[in-house]
Amino acid sequence: MNEELKNALLGPLSKNNPVVVQVLGICSSLAVTAQLKPAIVMGLSVTIIVAMSNVVISLIRNTIPNSVRIIVQLVVVAALVTVVSEFLKAFSYDISVQLSVYIGLIITNCILMGRLEAFAMGNKPWASFLDGIGNGIGYAIMLIIIAFIRELFGSGTLFGLRVIPQSFYEAGYVNNGMMMMPSMALIIVACIIWVHRSINKDLQEQ
Amino acid sequence: MRFLKNIVDKLEPTFSEGGKLAKLHSVYDGFKTFLFVPNTTSKSGVHIHDVTDSKRTMITVVLALVPAMLFGMWNVGYQHFLAIGQEAGFWMQFWFGFLAVLPTLIVSYVVGLGIEFTVAQIKGHEIQEGFLVTGFIIPLIVPVDTPLWMVAIATAFAVIFAKEVFGGTGYNVFNVALITRAFLFFAYPTAMSGDQVWVRTRDAFWWAGGKAVDGFSGATPLGQLSTAPEGTVYTDGFLHNIMGQPISFCDAFLGFIPGSVGETSTLAILIGAAILLITGVASWKIMLSVFAGGAITALIFNLWGPDTAAAQMPWYMHLVLGGFAFGAVFMATDPVTSPRTECAKWIYGLLIGAMAIIIRVLNPGFPEGMMLAILLMNIFGCLFDYMVVQSNIKKRMKRVPQK
Numbered sequence: 001m002n003e004e005l006k007n008a009l010l011g012p013l014s015k016n017n018p019v020v021v022q023v024l025g026i027c028s029s030l031a032v033t034a035q036l037k038p039a040i041v042m043g044l045s046v047t048i049i050v051a052m053s054n055v056v057i058s059l060i061r062n063t064i065p066n067s068v069r070i071i072v073q074l075v076v077v078a079a080l081v082t083v084v085s086e087f088l089k090a091f092s093y094d095i096s097v098q099l100s101v102y103i104g105l106i107i108t109n110c111i112l113m114g115r116l117e118a119f120a121m122g123n124k125p126w127a128s129f130l131d132g133i134g135n136g137i138g139y140a141i142m143l144i145i146i147a148f149i150r151e152l153f154g155s156g157t158l159f160g161l162r163v164i165p166q167s168f169y170e171a172g173y174v175n176n177g178m179m180m181m182p183s184m185a186l187i188i189v190a191c192i193i194w195v196h197r198s199i200n201k202d203l204q205e206q
Numbered sequence: 207m208r209f210l211k212n213i214v215d216k217l218e219p220t221f222s223e224g225g226k227l228a229k230l231h232s233v234y235d236g237f238k239t240f241l242f243v244p245n246t247t248s249k250s251g252v253h254i255h256d257v258t259d260s261k262r263t264m265i266t267v268v269l270a271l272v273p274a275m276l277f278g279m280w281n282v283g284y285q286h287f288l289a290i291g292q293e294a295g296f297w298m299q300f301w302f303g304f305l306a307v308l309p310t311l312i313v314s315y316v317v318g319l320g321i322e323f324t325v326a327q328i329k330g331h332e333i334q335e336g337f338l339v340t341g342f343i344i345p346l347i348v349p350v351d352t353p354l355w356m357v358a359i360a361t362a363f364a365v366i367f368a369k370e371v372f373g374g375t376g377y378n379v380f381n382v383a384l385i386t387r388a389f390l391f392f393a394y395p396t397a398m399s400g401d402q403v404w405v406r407t408r409d410a411f412w413w414a415g416g417k418a419v420d421g422f423s424g425a426t427p428l429g430q431l432s433t434a435p436e437g438t439v440y441t442d443g444f445l446h447n448i449m450g451q452p453i454s455f456c457d458a459f460l461g462f463i464p465g466s467v468g469e470t471s472t473l474a475i476l477i478g479a480a481i482l483l484i485t486g487v488a489s490w491k492i493m494l495s496v497f498a499g500g501a502i503t504a505l506i507f508n509l510w511g512p513d514t515a516a517a518q519m520p521w522y523m524h525l526v527l528g529g530f531a532f533g534a535v536f537m538a539t540d541p542v543t544s545p546r547t548e549c550a551k552w553i554y555g556l557l558i559g560a561m562a563i564i565i566r567v568l569n570p571g572f573p574e575g576m577m578l579a580i581l582l583m584n585i586f587g588c589l590f591d592y593m594v595v596q597s598n599i600k601k602r603m604k605r606v607p608q609k
Contacts, residue, residue: 172353178393
């Protein structure tokens with residue numbers, strides 16, 4: 001694997017992460033991260049959709065007229081989102097209810113349009129596929145970190161299983177209700193960005 | 207004083223550059239300027255130094271808060287002994303309240319100042335004085351039974367995310383003490399609202415514990431209003447204290463009602479207001495306009511409001527119940543988060559008063575609206591300033607002859 005492909009796959013995991021560096025896809029990362037399970041499903045769905053739509057757009061990139069490219073991209077993404085949405089409804093109905101509109105709203109997720117415009121329109125299918133996988137996983141990792149913190153402190157559970165022992169509650173511990181609100185998710189995102197930039201000093205703006 | 211000054215002077219070389227503890231210079235500097243007005247002057251340009259620097263200002267505010275704090279401590283004891291049905295003298299009541307409130311005060315100061323000192327060391331800044339007031343206000347605006355670890359978490363959250371990330375004292379957009387309360391309110395609603403938290407029935411330091419007697423109800427007057435079903439008619443005897451006896455305007459004004467520690471007595475708060483106004487620390491325009499805004503809005507609800515007890519309650523009761531007076535005097539006038547221009551102060555105050563009453567009356571989920579009203583207006587404070595300045599510029603530009 002040459003340097004460019006490696007960069008397309010691994011870059012988005014940290015140094016070029018869609019959530020904490022490009023600050024894209026924030027809306028869904030606040031909305032679906034109250035619990036781990038939906039967050040993981042959401043991360044996987046986005047990964048699949050970004051990768052597939054990147055490939056499709058990359059294959060037809062030379063035939064798309066420039067003036068209608070956004071519409072073409074939307075059609076491709078919408079088709080894929082519908083497939084994923086139906087798939088979830090068929091095989092894991094509970095989670096699809098939990099995610100409610102947010103699966104449908106993947107169409108408007110900035111990460112998708114961002115990757116299609118910035119990468120797939122100018123690169124070969126294989127590279128685009130790797131880029132999609134990288135960005136999707138980068139997004140999923142952030143979702144999982146946020147959901148982990150929120151579910152642990154907000155409901156005292158992980159994957160719905162009680163983690164904080166009952167004796168804590170008897171001693172007076174109370175779950176933090178703020179963690180269940182999207183506003184706290186925004187603050188957690190901010191904290192992750194804070195930590196991330198303290199580690200990667202080259203990302204800090206002057 | 208001389209004795210203290212000698213100690214301070216003696217320690218100076220140890221903390222100056224090259225000294226043994228030079229790293230802790232800001233800690234030394236913080237204590238030194240806390241005790242004595244600095245005698246350094248500016249080297250360049252024209253500056254006028256007033257003796258009331260920000261540390262002196264903060265201490266004035268703390269002094270103004272003392273009446274509310276002392277009354278609050280006594281009231282905690284008074285409500286406690288009333289609830290457990292025991293006779294107790296004035297000093298016993300005060301002593302109980304003192305023991306009950308003291309841990310919260312200590313936790314708030316230790317956590318907040320700990321973070322301030324740490325940040326000052328890391329950044330190499332001077333220690334900023336804003337937390338002196340914030341740390342004193344926090345125990346006054348929470349229920350007496352708030353668990354200490356919650357106070358610690360909320361204080362840490364507020365100091366870091368509402369203050370330090372914006373650049374420290376003087377740069378915060380929101381009132382830090384109110385963010386502490388808002389965090390507690392949204393994160394731990396069961397510890398901050400309802401009818402179980404306002405009166406302490408358990409012991410303070412294993413002393414004077416007891417059980418609530420029959421007929422005890424710990425709901426605050428505003429809590430009683432918000433839980434009254436629609437269509438309830440407000441009468442003079444509608445609000446009652448924890449033993450079911452009716453509350454008059456006078457009781458509420460003097461503060462013999464359950465509530466957050468420092469907010470119950472409007473009289474004690476007005477004494478604080480007098481101190482703030484005489485020393486010129488706070489703006490009378492903001493205080494007056496908050497009360498005016500609240501009174502006008504409550505009057506409007508009295509005349510045309512919905513059919514609920516909260517809307518029918520006379521306007522003067524709104525001003526003495528809950529945290530309205532405390533917010534108006536100590537929170538809305540916070541010099542950092544309130545607007546600077548005179549006209550903007552009026553708008554700011556009026557809107558705080560109006561919003562607080564609107565939230566109280568129209569949203570039964572929030573019996574008390576003062577916290578949310580002030581936080582909301584904190585955002586708009588600087589916008590009002592901008593508006594006033596721009597309109598002034600426009601007005602004056604018209605006078606410039608056109609070429």
